[in-house]
Amino acid sequence: MKNTVAKIAFNIILILFALVTVIPFVWMFISSFATNGDIVSISDNLFPKPSTLDNYRNIQTTFNFMRFFSNSLFISVVKTGIVLYTSAVGGYIFSKLRYRGRKFLFGMILSTMMIPWAVTIIPQYEMMVNFGLLDSYWALILPGLVNGFGVFMLKQSMDDIPDEIIEAAKVDGAGDFRIFHQIVLPLSRNALSAIGIFVFLWNWEDYLWPFLMINTQEKQVLAVGLKLFNGQYGTDYGGLFAATTVAIVPVLVVYIFFQKRFIEGLAAGSGK
Template sequence: MRSKRKTNIIVYSISYTLLIAFSIIMIMPFVWMILSTFKDQSELMRFPPKFLPDKFSLKNYVEVFSSVPFLRYYLNSILITTVAVTLTLLTSSLAGFAFAKYKFRGRNVIFKTLLGAMMIPFPVTIIPLYIMIYNLGLVDTYLALIVTGSVSIFGIFLMRQFIVTIPDDLIDAARIDRCSEFQIFRIIVIPNIRAPLSALAIFSFMGTWNAFLWPLLVVNNDEHRTVQLGVQYFTQRYGDLMHLQITAAAMAVIPIVVLYLLLQKQFIEGITMTGLKG
């Protein structure tokens, strides 16, 4: 018994040591990037490189904001991402509820067709999407960036897999109590899918915030330019200023890290439950 316990302690110690080592290796580039935003050009290009800056300064951030309208890009991305994520959560949860708890003709066929559509790469759909947006007169508008990110097939699938586990008796009892279908959705369904909703929110936020190819096609001016386009535009304009490029890139990544830290518990719970309830 003692020998087995000793063996378990050794195995756990080695496992945690390896996990910590790999975690440090994975996070080091990000930490290096953040610290580099406080260095000037000469300090950044110094050899051998120095991990910590000689003096912490926000000069790079001020220069980036003053060089290009980065605040405008941030506001555009925040607006587009917030609306798109909200619509994604709403459409995914409603559609998932319908597929999980309503019986109608062609339900399985429609759901399997949606799953099949998940296999189609996004670049394949770019040309027809652009033609549709152009014919609707939405090119160079916020709607062109929001509409394409307001529905997620993966989100529908994820919500359906969770909602199907909610007991039908609970929903039937609510109907007996004269609750409307929307009340059932709001009072019973939503509280039971908060974890997967949080996970889907992070996935949707990352996808919309980091989108580059589609905004590049439908946006032509600064008024609707997003953060990712702003970073690319900044790189083209100040390609020789490495310290400012790193600062601009860090500014585009920081909101995602902040969101993950705020929803970390729900995100991990949602991912874990997804594996159990597939």
């Protein structure tokens, strides 16, 4: 009886937290169909009354929304793909290969996770300027080619792959390149999905680094472009909410598509 009551109370608490999290997004979505006057008006209603589709029609005319959207999508997809591959290679090297100094090098990789990203902004900025990469997509891609968290997660996942499978493949004449691509990578798809979602979200929502690196408006990403709705004398809240609603769509698609493997990958990593 006590366990049942505890479960019910726990579920109620989770539902309340879920409502607190979801209600702002619901309010933003409904407000994206309302006029600015209805959004900022003081009334007894919590949600403004949806009355127009102009906010969605005008986001392309207000600023080059599709250009910013495609820039963000390109950068996020490219960086996610690169990070997944480099993390998988690093995980395989630290999990299945035996060599002197392996534990020390892995410790160095883990130590990078303890350094706040803000500390590295100035050195990375100076490096990009010295390399002549300022105002280019390379400045957004190169600093994130390797991710310590990704290497850690993939290493933990690959530790669960029996060494007997690797040895059997070597007996059959397979080299490390073939073993990695045809055996280890398919068996690590859950961890790859989990890391892929994290990396995609980090890059899709990144604001500060693109703001520092990109000066040309046509090359800018969506997170920075949304600030164009903030005018000198006011803010187009309806357009901002409409653009933000559309910007959330790729995040939802990625999470829904990889949801099952994302949960399995996190569970496997937490078990380690």
